[in-house]
Amino acid sequence: MPIMKLRLYVAGQTPKSMAALSNLRQICVAHLDGKYDLEVIDLMKNPQLAQGDQILAIPTLVRNLPVPIRKIIGDLSNVDKVLVGLDLRAPLRDGGGKTKPGLDSGIGAKA
Numbered sequence: 001m002p003i004m005k006l007r008l009y010v011a012g013q014t015p016k017s018m019a020a021l022s023n024l025r026q027i028c029v030a031h032l033d034g035k036y037d038l039e040v041i042d043l044m045k046n047p048q049l050a051q052g053d054q055i056l057a058i059p060t061l062v063r064n065l066p067v068p069i070r071k072i073i074g075d076l077s078n079v080d081k082v083l084v085g086l087d088l089r090a091p092l093r094d095g096g097g098k099t100k101p102g103l104d105s106g107i108g109a110k111a
Helices: 015-031 079-085
Strands: 004-010 036-042 060-065 070-073
Touching (some): 070 079
16 A cells, blocks of 8 residues: 555644544554555644645545545544545445445545
């Protein structure tokens, strides 16, 4: 597995921002086996950095590598959705081969 380059955009020490960081760290430890580079960007301190990755909501996780770029918005509390969004797990399928509702709602949007 190549090294995954991740950026988490947060807004200070808000509960959602802190939850997103905590949840992401747990996911990285459990599923990335140390093969990741995580940068946390506080937009309260550096709002101009939001333009580069076109950040419209916070918290937002951006996976820059491997390509394609993927974005996940929210506190990252739904581990399955985060894993699908990071391409670490295939979407769950129902009996007819269709993706179950809710697993692709804004998660993993390609940039």
